[in-house]
Amino acid sequence: MQRSLMQLTHGLWLLLAVLLLTGCREAPDQAALDAVIEARLTQAFGPQTFAIERLRRLGSGPLAADAQGRPRQIVYFNAVLGLERDLDFSSWDTLNIAAFASLLGATPLGVSGLEQAGNRRGDRVYVHGSASFVRDAAAADGWVPVAVTLPGVGTPSAPLSPASSAASQQLFARLKQLYARQSADPKRQYKIINEELDQAYETITQRLDRLDHALILAGGPAGGEYQGVAQLLAQTLTARGRTADALTTAGSAENLALLRDGRADLALVQNDLAAAALLGSDGFASAGPQPALRVLASLFPEPLHLIVAADSALRTPHDLAGRRLEIGQPNSGSRANALLLLAAAGVDMKGLAAVREGGLEQGLADLAAGRVDAVIATISAPAARIQEAAALGLIRLLPIAPDLQRALAGQATGLVPIQLPPDTYPGQHEAVPTLAATALLVAAERLPRADVDLVLGTLFGGIDFVAAGSAAGSQINRRSAAVGLTLPLHPAAEVFFAGAVSPVD
Structure with missing residues (x-):
């Protein structure tokens, strides 16, 4: 009995060994991973930029076959990369955090150690990444690397979202009932509802502004770069004691309309559209010029x-x-x-x-x-x-x-x-x-100097856009703040960039 048990155990160990060896052959090994990561870093940054101090293969899994029906595998890894020269990922001339992460099969939040102000020789970058391969019989080890994009990671929402509260959801439901109400004259019904809502909105906005003097930032579409940067800025300003909120909008054109109507204090706007709004040209001809538009900084x-x-x-x-x-x-x-x-x-x-x-x-x-x-x-x-x-x-x-x-x-x-x-x-x-x-950060000329100082100080010294995983935000830096300006600088911004105001501590 004991001998039979030993034979069974020995057989199981042999079977396990065969399975392990087969698994190794059925997926790219550590050597293949080393080669592809080294090649990608050298291709993108040149030699003597990154030293791979540690690259640990964590495991692998199958991907869907490619268009030719060939099997694909994804290999996961952890890496420690040492910088052999200074490198600034906020520069507009180098890969930003999103492109760097994609190069290594990571998401922006899977990369740490990058500094908003730039990295120095000797710094270490930590990556939780992946590399993908496709089966190729002509390759020495049967696998060749391929590019695979990973789903993006959005900018985190604010810790508290009033729009998701029970009270606000009840209000939305009541508004929906008003629109769904049967009427003999639906067209006039909608007109009445819209007029009353517009008036109520203006009244509420004015009362809230008097209550807390909140700064309203017009961002962009949900999940987009404009909205992500606006949210991070509003959240940080609020955390520092200046109440602020970021509006989700359709983009630059709506943002400029919000500024014109006094419903936003700051806005992210593409520079060519800002110039057209200033002059009242092109798509802004019917609204007329906005001569009071001023720029605080160029962002990315x-x-x-x-x-x-x-x-x-x-x-x-x-x-x-x-x-x-x-x-x-x-x-x-x-x-x-x-x-x-x-x-x-x-x-x-x-x-x-x-x-x-x-x-x-x-x-x-x-x-x-x-x-x-x-x-x-x-x-x-x-x-x-x-x-x-x-x-x-x-x-x-x-x-x-x-x-x-x-x-x-x-x-x-x-x-x-x-x-x-x-x-x-x-x-x-x-x-x-x-x-x-x-992308410009713009405001009306009437925005007080204290707000301009606080916003710019926070923007350039109070937010780690890299750590937040914001690809566009990671490119915001004082060195490029005057690049591509199409509006006059806000007077307080002129003073700020002249050095009279230091970034917020």
Whole structure:
């Protein structure tokens, strides 16, 4: 009996050993992981930038097969990277935190050790990341690395959200009942409700402003970079004793309207739209000029992406003549920049085969389906939808040559020369020269100096956007605060940047 038990135990150990050995062969090993992480860091930053002090393989798991039906595996790891030279991830010329995290198969919150003010030689960066591989019989170990994008991580919400309270939900339900009420004249019914709500809103806003003098920040769409930065700023100001709130909005155009109507004190706005609002031109002609608009600082770049199919014969903006183009939604900054680029490249809009205005997501779908030849979009990089398309090998980015950069850059357009660093997007191993609009923090000239001082001090000295996982926020720094300004500086901001006011402690 004892001998049989020993034989059974021995057999189980042999079976376990076989399974373990088979598992090792069925997934990339430590050596494959070491090689791909070393190669990616060197490709993106050059040699002698990062030293891999520790890289521990944690395990692996299957991914869905690729388009050719080949098996894929994802390998998870923890790494400690030592910096061998100074590196500033807030610089507009290097990978930001989102692109760096994507390079290593992490989310921004999976990377720690990066400093908002820049890192120094000897600093350590800690990464909880991953690398993905596809089965390839021609490879020495049977696996080759591939790019896979991970879901983005949104900016955390405020600890308390009044909109989610039971009382507010009851109020929303009551309002819904008013709209659902049956009436002999529904059109007049809705008009009455809207008029009363508008009046009530104004009354409530005025009373609340008198109560706590809250600063209202107009941000952007939920989950977007504008709203994320606005939320972090409002939360930090509130924590420091200055009550503030960030509004979710449709974007720059609505933000400028809120400022004009006095329903917001501060707003994040794309710089070219800010210039148009100041003058009352383009989409702001009917509302008239906003001469009291002032800028507090430039925050982060929003590069112009010129996207074509990976196998496209197009090489330069000049090649877009006669093609089918997606140029951005009506009245958007993206569309305005596309028109500027096409005009500078000598592309006649009337000669285009087709012009679509559906926006980036629809444009990428049309590009994949062969319905358009190129997509032009102005958006913070790396943009998640572009990352996904690049990881699948569907697209590439066209460069904007120096002559076009010089022709378009300047205060008249608000565009600034910039480059997308290598590996901003999967498969993009060379820098891509382009242009960028900038996101501005703007206000009315009447905003008191004390508020301007507090906001700028908090923005540049009181928020660790890197630790918060904000890709756009991680690029906010005083060195680029005057880049791409299209409005006059607020008088208090002039004093702040002259050095009379120190960042908030």
